[in-house]
Amino acid sequence: MFQHTKTCPWARSLWKLPLTCTTTALIGMVCVNLVGAGVMSTMLSLVLAIVMLKNINLHVPPALAVALIPQIMESSEWSYPVAVGVGTSLLVVYFAGWQRFAGVNFR
DSSP: OOSSTTTOTTTTSTTHHHHHHHHHHHHHHHHHHHHOSSHHHHHHHHHHHHHHHHHHTOOOTHHHHHHHGGGTSSSOOTHHHHHHHHHHHHHHHHHHHHHHHHTOOOO
């Protein structure tokens, strides 16, 4: 994100990143809670996350990993999507501040 800002798809639409990552975290958590950890919830999480990424037209491969993390968590709770949302929002705020400090605008 900071290294290749001109080619990074997230740099042009900053607030899509927390929305995307939070939504995929929620998708993964719901799939694990409904189906249980395993092959079916993994496939369902990935398919739903890919459909969501296609619909918002944003290339964020790490969001797919965010959807799969509930598979390996001991207990998939609501704190996971909240933590992902807060963390990615802080990253966006920091990046926006860095853009202003550096005098760079990519929009």
